[in-house]
Amino acid sequence: MAVTQRASDRAYQTLRDEIVEWELRPGSVLGEVEQSTRLGVSRTPLREALARLMADGLVSPQSGRGLVVTELSLASIREIFEVRQALEEQAARLAARRGDPAVFEQLEIEFAAVNDLLEHDDPARHAYYGLVARLDEAIDDSVDNSYLAAALSTLRTHLVRVRRLAVDDPARLSAAAAEHLLIVQAIAARDAELAAHATQVHLHQALRNIQKMAHLHQSAGATSPAPKGTP
Amino acid sequence: MAVTQRASDRAYQTLRDEIVEWELRPGSVLGEVEQSTRLGVSRTPLREALARLMADGLVSPQSGRGLVVTELSLASIREIFEVRQALEEQAARLAARRGDPAVFEQLEIEFAAVNDLLEHDDPARHAYYGLVARLDEAIDDSVDNSYLAAALSTLRTHLVRVRRLAVDDPARLSAAAAEHLLIVQAIAARDAELAAHATQVHLHQALRNIQKMAHLHQSAGATSPAPKGTP
DNA sequence: CCTACCGGTTCTGTATACAGAATGTGGATG
DNA sequence: CATCCACATTCTGTATACAGAACCGGTAGG
Numbered sequence: 001m002a003v004t005q006r007a008s009d010r011a012y013q014t015l016r017d018e019i020v021e022w023e024l025r026p027g028s029v030l031g032e033v034e035q036s037t038r039l040g041v042s043r044t045p046l047r048e049a050l051a052r053l054m055a056d057g058l059v060s061p062q063s064g065r066g067l068v069v070t071e072l073s074l075a076s077i078r079e080i081f082e083v084r085q086a087l088e089e090q091a092a093r094l095a096a097r098r099g100d101p102a103v104f105e106q107l108e109i110e111f112a113a114v115n116d117l118l119e120h121d122d123p124a125r126h127a128y129y130g131l132v133a134r135l136d137e138a139i140d141d142s143v144d145n146s147y148l149a150a151a152l153s154t155l156r157t158h159l160v161r162v163r164r165l166a167v168d169d170p171a172r173l174s175a176a177a178a179e180h181l182l183i184v185q186a187i188a189a190r191d192a193e194l195a196a197h198a199t200q201v202h203l204h205q206a207l208r209n210i211q212k213m214a215h216l217h218q219s220a221g222a223t224s225p226a227p228k229g230t231p
Numbered sequence: 232m233a234v235t236q237r238a239s240d241r242a243y244q245t246l247r248d249e250i251v252e253w254e255l256r257p258g259s260v261l262g263e264v265e266q267s268t269r270l271g272v273s274r275t276p277l278r279e280a281l282a283r284l285m286a287d288g289l290v291s292p293q294s295g296r297g298l299v300v301t302e303l304s305l306a307s308i309r310e311i312f313e314v315r316q317a318l319e320e321q322a323a324r325l326a327a328r329r330g331d332p333a334v335f336e337q338l339e340i341e342f343a344a345v346n347d348l349l350e351h352d353d354p355a356r357h358a359y360y361g362l363v364a365r366l367d368e369a370i371d372d373s374v375d376n377s378y379l380a381a382a383l384s385t386l387r388t389h390l391v392r393v394r395r396l397a398v399d400d401p402a403r404l405s406a407a408a409a410e411h412l413l414i415v416q417a418i419a420a421r422d423a424e425l426a427a428h429a430t431q432v433h434l435h436q437a438l439r440n441i442q443k444m445a446h447l448h449q450s451a452g453a454t455s456p457a458p459k460g461t462p
Numbered sequence: 463c464c465t466a467c468c469g470g471t472t473c474t475g476t477a478t479a480c481a482g483a484a485t486g487t488g489g490a491t492g
Numbered sequence: 493c494a495t496c497c498a499c500a501t502t503c504t505g506t507a508t509a510c511a512g513a514a515c516c517g518g519t520a521g522g
Contacts, residue, residue: 007506032474042507044275047475048282055286057378065473065514079376082321086379090317145310147288147389148317151382158378238476263504273477278505296484296503 008045012052019058019069020161026071030059056154072161074214080158081207087152091139092183092199096192099142104188107135111184114177172209179205239276243283250289250300251392257302261290287385303392305445311389312438318383322370323414323430327423330373335419338366342415345408349401403440
């Protein structure tokens with residue numbers, strides 16, 4: 001493995017993390033020289049990093065010159081979920097057909113016991129989201145489709161950004177775990193259609209929850225201006 | 232509009248076209264210096280172009296150093312179609328809900344008369360594929376989802392590459408037009424589920440046709456070595 | 463007081479130079 | 493004759509230098 005990571009990779013990961021974690025707010029202008037000096041790399045690898053971020057849809061070219069961190073409005077979240085519905089339904093369906101039931105039976109046990117996980121003192125819910133990540137990984141492995149995996153990967157980046165928008169309430173997490181459990185059970189039972197439908201149910205509820213939370217906060221999250229380098 | 236295109240864009244488009252048109256065969260090694268001199272641009276913009284091609288999945292890093300044009304096996308075509316099923320079904324469904332029926336009624340007329348188009352002397356079927364492209368465009372516009380549009384766009388690049396693999400026979404084109412007609416009718420009638428199902432039917436038949444043709448040619452197409460610059 | 467033009471400044475896009483790493487080759491040795 | 497090591501060549505990754513273009517400010521004119 002690469003002990004020394006490339007400078008462009010470091011710049012990409014750093015910027016991506018900062019955008020996803022909302023340290024770089026939407027609308028922030030990313031100047032090449034500014035960011036290259038800040039991250040301690042030259043402009044060449046930084047440009048490569050910005051190009052990748054643009055391909056991901058995390059930054060977009062502003063009118064004329066300059067790249068800005070893309071907004072994450074409720075409308076764009078809805079768009080993301082429309083793609084997610086399509087891709088994750090297909091992924092669940094194919095995983096049910098091709099996956100090794102043993103793998104998902106193991107995950108089934110863990111999701112059944114997820115309430116113990118949620119009771120632990122874990123503000124960031126690392127254990128829970130780690131389990132979900134392992135489910136995603138198991139599905140990707142089972143599907144064995146690099147194009148689908150790539151599309152889902154970029155999508156998940158956006159979803160982490162959505163997740164950081166507001167902390168999930170425990171009730172929703174518990175419900176989500178139940179929905180995940182059904183998906184896992186369906187895959188383990190090789191019931192492709194049930195896996196597809198259960199995925200639709202989960203995504204519907206997840207989006208609904210986000211919209212509900214956003215409605216509560218209303219003017220709070222989303223698109224506060226807060227520029228960074230304009231004193 | 233930009234009168235002067237950027238060098239990196241020119242390099243990207245040129246290389247992409249050459250890969251899609253099978254002038255650069257799968258397995259071809261794309262050295263940076265070699266390609267930069269050939270295309271008459273410096274290494275910096277060429278690297279940017281190669282990065283975009285890698286994001287598209289048209290080239291992939293070879294073991295160690297060097298990028299190679301990706302293979303297009305029957306297996307990978309199947310993978311592409313699995314993603315395509317998911318995304319185009321969703322696109323058709325959403326277009327049926329959101330599109331302007333008038334637009335699709337116009338397309339309906341054109342698809343109904345497509346046999347006239349096919350009788351014209353047009354070896355590359357420009358008129359036909361142009362009509363299909365306009366349908367895709369109308370769907371994208373109606374869906375109004377940038378994430379979905381982006382995913383479909385990269386997918387279509389791969390599909391052009393598949394299409395160039397072998398010339399479609401007239402019978403298949405005629406059948407495909409009938410399938411397209413049903414999709415358009417469903418969208419015009421705002422029947423989302425019929426649009427989704429008709430899309431599935433069309434994609435199933437399209438993939439089946441490709442597999443049939445590949446089976447006929449068997450050893451022909453796909454992965455013949457034929458390197459370009461090794462005299 | 464508003465508008466249009468002009469200069470300065472900053473930024474992007476491109477080219478090139480340099481360092482490190484990997485690969486392949488040749489010769490020497492077992 | 494095979495194998496291993498050392499060297500040379502080539503390639504990638506990075507830094508920097510340069511040119512052109514786009515913005516911003518001020519100033520002069522209507």
